[in-house]
Amino acid sequence: MRLYGVTGWKNAGKTGLMERLVTEITGRGFSVSTVKHAHHSFDVDHPGKDSHRHRVAGATEVLLSSGNRFALMHELRGGNEPPLAELLTKLAPVDLVLVEGYKRDSHPKIEAFRAETGNPLIAPGDANITAIAADVPLQSDRPVFDLDDTVAIADFILAEVGL
Template structure:
């Protein structure tokens, strides 16, 4: 199982890029999974449903199986968020796990940066950033520092991800 991250401030287009990368990677015969970290409270269940009611009643985990998919929900109930290696260990085997978030993780990442969003680049403050995908030319203050890729060139970005993904480290 290899891992590769997509990093960037909110609104930079990380999910849009992932929506293009995943089909490009699967078209090359890879099984791809995703781990996404959100700083917001997430809700994948609906209030009033049986699974929601049983989580609210105190279950630590609820595994919901339905027609076409299943989901395992784990309640933290004030506990610390688990580290990325633990979460990766919960995934079924696949060829590549794309990771969005976990900014402090020391694994290779591609930063999505669009200057029109008027935010600074994360590089060089974040560990693991090995390239920048942008819809603008490289700024003078980033000259020669990292590979600079066209955010719209899906084939080149797919090649870059595959060339820089690393084996999962526990």
């Protein structure tokens, strides 16, 4: 499975870049799935709905399905988040999996960087960051792209993963 990440600090532009990359890369005929890491509690279900009632009753997994999509919700009752490698086994085969977050994992990544956040670059201390997408010109030992140059960033990522 080809895997490439988008990492960066909060408000660096990761989600916008991910969204543009999915549109660009799927527009070129490749299939893409995404994995997004959340540092906070989240829920895709709603109190009062049947599927929520199943989970509250103690179900380990609830699969919700319709003619448009399905969602598998797995409760981590022990509180241990599975590693990225384990989560990837749950995905159907695609040409490319784009991963948002997981900055400590060892897959190749591009760092999204916005100067206005005041955060330092992660890249100097992380050899897994192979490029930077920034909203300001930067000097680096790695390729630096304009954060909004989706075509060039997609070209780079596809070349990096061999597509």
